[in-house]
Amino acid sequence: MNLILLSPEDITADGNATIRDPRRLRHLREVHRAAPGQHLTVGVAGGAMGRAELTALNDQQATFHCAPLTQTPPPALPVHLVLALPRPRMLARTLEHVTALGVKDITLLHTRRVEKSYWQSPELAAEKIRRHLVLGLEQARDTVLPEVTLRRGFRPFVEDVLPGLLSTRRGLVAHPGMANACPRGLREPAVLVVGPEGGFIDWEVERLLAAGCEGMHLGPRILRVETAVTALLSRLF
Numbered sequence: 001m002n003l004i005l006l007s008p009e010d011i012t013a014d015g016n017a018t019i020r021d022p023r024r025l026r027h028l029r030e031v032h033r034a035a036p037g038q039h040l041t042v043g044v045a046g047g048a049m050g051r052a053e054l055t056a057l058n059d060q061q062a063t064f065h066c067a068p069l070t071q072t073p074p075p076a077l078p079v080h081l082v083l084a085l086p087r088p089r090m091l092a093r094t095l096e097h098v099t100a101l102g103v104k105d106i107t108l109l110h111t112r113r114v115e116k117s118y119w120q121s122p123e124l125a126a127e128k129i130r131r132h133l134v135l136g137l138e139q140a141r142d143t144v145l146p147e148v149t150l151r152r153g154f155r156p157f158v159e160d161v162l163p164g165l166l167s168t169r170r171g172l173v174a175h176p177g178m179a180n181a182c183p184r185g186l187r188e189p190a191v192l193v194v195g196p197e198g199g200f201i202d203w204e205v206e207r208l209l210a211a212g213c214e215g216m217h218l219g220p221r222i223l224r225v226e227t228a229v230t231a232l233l234s235r236l237f
């Protein structure tokens with residue numbers, strides 16, 4: 001936790017803030033070994049960041065006094081990530097990693113090789129998803145939550161939604177065996193499409209290419225979704 005994320009209503013007019021959730025209190029005590037007088041980085045969800053002094057810490061709450069928050073969060077990656085819905089634990093880790101890397105738009109998509117049962121997972125509840133996004137923001141020192149959209153239909157997404165996204169962005173489908181290698185150092189905004197653990201079926205790749213995406217690969221090694229996404233984003237940007 002490299003940043004303490006506060007909601008605007010957590011901070012009083014004179015700059016005092018209190019947090020009460022057990023996860024962060026434990027982290028402050030056990031990882032930061034925090035003590036009153038220590039300075040930590042804080043940020044307001046969707047807003048500015050700065051330093052705050054821990055004024056008190058006990059089992060119930062931590063209180064801070066915030067200096068004026070003037071620092072802007074780091075720039076976002078200009079990418080809309082379209083991810084075939086991974087199994088719940090992989091989803092949790094992937095959401096955390098891509099949020100830490102600066103992705104702000106995420107679509108979770110159904111494809112043929114996504115198990116239908118994944119869509120019933122309690123991990124897809126908005127509150128659960130938000131928890132993983134917050135972990136990513138705390139890790140990277142960012143305050144801007146990504147927007148996550150669930151799309152349970154592949155064809156409606158590709159036919160009705162993707163063309164709009166591609167009107168202002170370059171579309172890239174990561175698929176082992178494509179002719180071209182993943183480009184490096186993109187200068188334009190992109191839509192990055194990543195498949196499920198079993199990969200895309202041929203028909204899906206054809207539909208994505210027909211919609212205007214370019215196919216590309218990351219070399220002969222088949223990577224897990226969370227590794228592939230991290231490698232793709234760092235290579236693209």
Ligand code: SAH
Pocket residue numbers: 173174175176177193194195196197198199200216217218219220221222223224225228
């Ligand atoms: N068995 C599947 C691979 C699934 S890996 C297949 O052969 O297609 C899960 C997803 O990660 C893939 O759909 C792809 O989007 C991405 N990925 C993993 N390794 C990759 C590589 N070497 N090149 C391009 N994409 C890759």
